[in-house]
Amino acid sequence: xxxxxxxxxxxxxxxxxxxxxxxxxxxxxxxxxxxxxxxxxxxxxxxxxxxxxxxxxxxxxxxxxxxxxxxxxxxxxxxxxxxxxxxxxxxxxxxxxxxxxxxxxxxxxxxxxxxxxxxxxxxxxxxxxxxxxxxxxxxxxxxxxxxxxxxxxxxxxxxxxxxxxxxxxxxxxxxxxxxxxxxxxxxxxxxxxxxxxxxxxxxxxxxxxxxxxxxxxxxxxxxxxxxxxxxxxxxxxxxxxxxxxxxxxxxxxxxxxxxxxxxxxxxxxxxxxxxxxxxxxxxxxxxxxxxxxxxxxxxxxxxxxxxxxxxxxxxxxxxxxxx
Amino acid sequence: xxxxxxxxxxxxxxxxxxxxxxxxxxxxxxxxxxxxxxxxxxxxxxxxxxxxxxxxxxxxxxxxxxxxxxxxxxxxxxxxxxxxxxxxxxxxxxxxxxxxxxxxxxxxxxxxxxxxxxxxxxxxxxxxxxxxxxxxxxxxxxxxxxxxxxxxxxxxxxxxxxxxxxxxxxxxxxxxxxxxxxxxxxxxxxxxxxxxxxxxxxxxxxxxxxxxxxxxxxxxxxxxxxxxxxxxxxxxxxxxxxxxxxxx
Numbered sequence: 001x002x003x004x005x006x007x008x009x010x011x012x013x014x015x016x017x018x019x020x021x022x023x024x025x026x027x028x029x030x031x032x033x034x035x036x037x038x039x040x041x042x043x044x045x046x047x048x049x050x051x052x053x054x055x056x057x058x059x060x061x062x063x064x065x066x067x068x069x070x071x072x073x074x075x076x077x078x079x080x081x082x083x084x085x086x087x088x089x090x091x092x093x094x095x096x097x098x099x100x101x102x103x104x105x106x107x108x109x110x111x112x113x114x115x116x117x118x119x120x121x122x123x124x125x126x127x128x129x130x131x132x133x134x135x136x137x138x139x140x141x142x143x144x145x146x147x148x149x150x151x152x153x154x155x156x157x158x159x160x161x162x163x164x165x166x167x168x169x170x171x172x173x174x175x176x177x178x179x180x181x182x183x184x185x186x187x188x189x190x191x192x193x194x195x196x197x198x199x200x201x202x203x204x205x206x207x208x209x210x211x212x213x214x215x216x217x218x219x220x221x222x223x224x225x226x227x228x229x230x231x232x233x234x235x236x237x238x239x240x241x242x243x244x245x246x247x248x249x250x251x252x253x254x255x256x257x258x259x260x261x262x263x264x265x266x267x268x269x270x271x272x273x274x275x276x277x278x279x280x281x282x283x284x285x286x287x288x289x290x291x292x293x294x295x296x297x298x299x300x301x302x303x304x305x306x307x308x309x310x311x312x313x314x315x316x317x318x319x320x321x322x323x
Numbered sequence: 324x325x326x327x328x329x330x331x332x333x334x335x336x337x338x339x340x341x342x343x344x345x346x347x348x349x350x351x352x353x354x355x356x357x358x359x360x361x362x363x364x365x366x367x368x369x370x371x372x373x374x375x376x377x378x379x380x381x382x383x384x385x386x387x388x389x390x391x392x393x394x395x396x397x398x399x400x401x402x403x404x405x406x407x408x409x410x411x412x413x414x415x416x417x418x419x420x421x422x423x424x425x426x427x428x429x430x431x432x433x434x435x436x437x438x439x440x441x442x443x444x445x446x447x448x449x450x451x452x453x454x455x456x457x458x459x460x461x462x463x464x465x466x467x468x469x470x471x472x473x474x475x476x477x478x479x480x481x482x483x484x485x486x487x488x489x490x491x492x493x494x495x496x497x498x499x500x501x502x503x504x505x506x507x508x509x510x511x512x513x514x515x516x517x518x519x520x521x522x523x524x525x526x527x528x529x530x531x532x533x534x535x536x537x538x539x540x541x542x543x544x545x546x547x548x549x550x551x552x553x554x555x556x557x558x559x560x561x562x563x564x565x566x567x568x569x570x571x
Contacts, residue, residue, distance in 0.1 A: 184428030191414045191425060198412040201374070202429035202485065203400035 038166035041267030043224025046217035054193030059117030065240035067094035067222030068229030072141035098218025106210035128237035140236030256303025325388040333382035342368040344545040360542030405487035411478035423449040426484035492524040
């Protein structure tokens with residue numbers, strides 16, 4: 001029963017989504033944690049998009065940081081600027097950087113692609129660290145609360161707003177990314193993984209196709225970064241550090257390489273495990289996460305999305321047998 | 324009169340090997356040309372030069388009267404020259420139909436970047452193409468699950484989906500079981516005729532040359548040695564000796 005399969009497959013995400021929507025009222029203690037997880041999830045969607053072309057970016061924290069610093073500079077130069085303006089300017093800087101770096105990176109594949117991205121992110125990290133008078137160095141920059149449609153919000157309502165903004169953007173951008181990956185442009189982007197020669201003989205430029213996907217991934221990382229900065233009210237060079245990029249790749253693999261919804265779920269699991277493991281397991285939380293990733297790679301290479309799909313297929317199969 | 328494809332004095336060397344030695348050739352629309360010759364004669368090199376993959380040291384390639392020698396394969400494809408390969412070049416993670424739909428999207432230059440790939444009109448168009456090559460039953464199967472013959476046909480269909488004026492094919496029946504060769508060629512020639520595409524194909528099977536080519540060009544040591552009708556060329560003693568390998 002096709003209808004049966006659809007209902008089983010979609011009921012769980014719908015219920016989870018409903019529960020998530022009530023977090024600010026039902027479990028306010030989780031609200032900020034989940035906002036940060038959603039921000040990270042949006043950024044990881046950027047990595048997921050790139051993974052569909054077979055490329056791993058080990059430096060996409062660059063755009064995460066650029067957007068956040070873009071927002072910080074906007075608020076420094078225009079105190080009390082509106083949230084929309086901060087978002088718009090931060091993202092513009094991230095997208096513009098994505099185009100500039102992408103023009104170089106889109107020419108390379110695999111190891112060189114990964115390393116080139118890493119190099120750019122580390123250059124930016126060094127600039128943030130060394131230009132202390134402009135960037136605040138290792139202390140970073142503050143992102144004072146922006147106004148929202150020219151209204152000043154208290155911390156509580158502001159955090160609720162940021163939660164729903166992150167949730168809305170995660171859903172909207174998640175839908176857009178999935179739709180894009182299924183669109184002709186997205187399908188061409190995916191063919192970079194399997195046959196670039198044929199792509200050229202279709203009259204397409206692999207570099208241009210790659211650049212399109214690259215800029216989309218930079219945009220997604222930028223959205224994640226700016227939400228993170230606005231929620232934490234501070235942005236530090238750590239945002240651009242290679243560990244942050246590695247963390248994004250880690251979450252993308254955990255979610256299921258190439259799965260957009262998987263990226264969001266994995267980001268939530270990662271953030272929760274990290275928070276509670278670091279609270280209860282002190283210095284060994286990285287060990288907990290590392291073991292978790294090892295288990296996923298060895299026993300469930302499809303990640304969380306793969307596990308979910310296989311469970312749903314099994315349930316649907318049993319249901320069909322029963323009928 | 325403007326020829327569909329014209330080459331003038333093409334020359335290229337790979338180290339000491341002369342792969343193209345002053346190749347001058349004209350191909351007119353509607354005349355399918357078979358290129359034959361011993362291994363290493365420069366047949367594939369000629370196709371690669373015409374498709375823009377290799378740049379000649381000397382000489383020019385004209386397509387519909389315009390010099391396309393300095394253009395990239397991408398630009399030449401957009402002018403109306405498609406390429407099918409000896410080893411099919413397909414998107415292995417996609418189904419046969421998706422391979423064609425991707426080609427159609429590329430042909431339409433991604434007019435609407437967010438429109439679903441499986442647009443109804445394009446889907447019907449590509450299903451018709453699959454019907455022409457007798458592959459509708461494998462439309463939804465991933466291409467790496469298909470037989471060699473089917474992959475060859477899908478590779479050619481991908482090229483045809485671009486609506487080219489000229490199709491350059493390298494060994495369209497290589498890797499196909501001998502029992503299937505003529506079936507594949509029958510389907511292919513029918514599809515080419517319906518799409519009004521002129522074909523240039525490199526081939527080793529003289530039976531196929533005799534039955535499906537309008538003209539034959541003979542390559543040897545990078546040189547175009549002879550050109551004519553299949554009957555004239557295949558009965559020539561030099562061709563029998565150097566290419567077919569039988570004693571005259």
